[in-house]
Amino acid sequence: MVATQRLKLSVLGTGYLGATHAACMAELGFDVLGLDVDRAKIDTLSAGRVPFYEPGLEEVLVRNLAAGRLRFTSDYAEAAEFADVHFICVGTPQRADSNAADLSYVDAVVDSLAPLLTRPAVVIGKSTVPVGTAARVAARISALAPAGSAVEVGWSPEFLREGFGVQDTLAPNRIVIGTDSARVEEVMRSISATQIAQGIPFMVTDLQTAELVKVSANAFLATKISFINAMAEVSEAAGADVIKLAEALSYDDRIGGKFLGPGLGFGGGCLPKDIRAFMARADELGVEPALSFLREVDAINQRRRARTIDIARGLIGGSFAGRTVGVLGAAFKPNSDDIRDSPALDVAQTISSLGAHVTVYDPEALENAKRAHPDLNYAHSMLEAVRDAEVVLLLTEWAEFRDADPDELAKVVAETRIVDGRNALDPEHWRERGWIYRALGRP
Structure with a gap:
């Protein structure tokens, strides 16, 4: 692929979005x-390795490092000198003291880059931020940059789905740019x-x-998920x-x-924190x-975790104390190693705190899970995780789990x-093979 114009780009922040x-x-x-x-992180990426799991990304990384189109640095002066366009791609996590977004990483990028911008440039924000942030960033850059008003700011939100990040970047379903320039x-x-x-x-x-x-898109999607989970309660x-x-x-196209x-509901690094930050703003x-x-949307989502625990507890006689539990899944969704606000790990941790011996297996998220929850037990295969289990919980819908053979697990x-x-x-298939099967919202 050849760009129509040989603009040089910097990408500020090399987490999931930036990399x-x-x-x-x-x-x-x-x-x-x-x-x-x-x-x-820079050393890892420069060596052609992606520090998180994202299908297809490592191949793209290696190919473009080899082609000489891509390299990495920790030097803001180098980025300011190199690029015509700077993309802000840092995280905006939930603040520890409130539901609001933590903009410290965005502010740190602006304060580090702007004083080095001595020639005309464009800064494009891609980080998910509360409305009004872009105007504040633009004013800050204009005040700090030696080039002043010759550095212009736009905001182009990202719409990446973890597990489909490469596809969603190369062929997004829409491109939005906010600017008056x-x-x-x-x-x-x-x-x-x-x-x-x-x-x-x-x-x-x-x-x-x-x-x-x-944030509007994420609020709508979270509402849709919580709506059907409310119907599951009913x-x-x-x-x-x-x-x-x-x-x-x-079947209703509306x-x-x-x-x-x-x-079990949604988790991850976007939907939960974005709807809370939206409410705060x-x-x-x-x-x-x-x-x-959105408060009830969030509450419905959290209740699904408690309901899953209640169902499992009911199956083993009303108490987890001293019982053995196998948990399949740690990532918040399949095709990802992201455990941020993972419903699966939340359920596993809660059951463990209630006295159970819990063993967790996930195809990609084990190392992240171990760092976050070292008190849980971890297995390196599905069969190892459920060995001697008195109840099994499927909490992340990896293909490996969807295709599991009930006879092998038995x-x-x-x-x-x-x-x-x-x-x-398939409930009937598992019941036919002798399993007691329970699920959220089903008889």
Whole structure:
């Protein structure tokens, strides 16, 4: 792939978003310099290794390092000298003392880069931030940069799905740029020329609208997930089947079937913290009632974890004390090693705290899980995790677990009892093989 214009790009922050963006921009033909203050991370990426699990990314990284289009540094002066366009791709986690977003990483990037910008440049934010942040960043850069108003700011939210990050960067379902500058728009059109030529929608908005796009999308998706999980609560009480209910709803094209999968609920580094930060920002803007429904969305999501624990406890006689439990899954979703706000690990940790001997297995997230929860027991295979288990919990819907052979598992467990926290298995098949099967929202 060849870029339409040989702009040089820097990507500031090389976590999940930044590393993916840097490698994929190089894949599109740009010369890219990734920057991070974490020297170990820079060394890992420079050696062609991705410090997290993302299918297909390492191949793109290695290919573009070899081609000379991609390299990494921890030197802001080098980035300022090298690049025409700087992408801010740092994290905005939830603050420890509130639901609001922690913007310290964004501010640190701005304060480190801006004083070094001595010539015209464009700074594009991709980090998910509260509305109003971009205008503040623009003012700060203008005040600090020697080039002053010749450094212009835009905001282009990312829409990456973990497990599909390369695909979603190279062929996104839309590109949004918030700016009031013709130059920033021109630069983004040049960078996005390949995607625009493929017919991918390119939308120009003001800064505030661009900032709202990502958090609004996540709030909607979280609401849809929590809606079907609320219906699961009702279905359990009424003796209905939420899977059949979700299927019936999905045929209505106004509703659709995506994100209508009932189960343990959402987690990860985006949806939970983004809806909480959205509520916090609405409160600051004086429109808190407009997003008050998100409090119940969050509460429904958390209740699914407690309900999964209750079902498992009921299957083993009402107490976890001294019991052996096998947990399949640690990542918040399949095809990822991300354990941030993982429902699976939350459930495993809670059951352990109630006195059970809990063993966890995950195809990719074990090392991250061990660092976060060293008190749990870990196995390196599915069969090892469920050996002697009195109940098995499937909490992350990896293909390996969906395709598990109930007869093979039956040979090693103490009791053939399973809680399907993701509605990933065929209940009749497992029951026919002698298992007591329970799932959220099903009879």
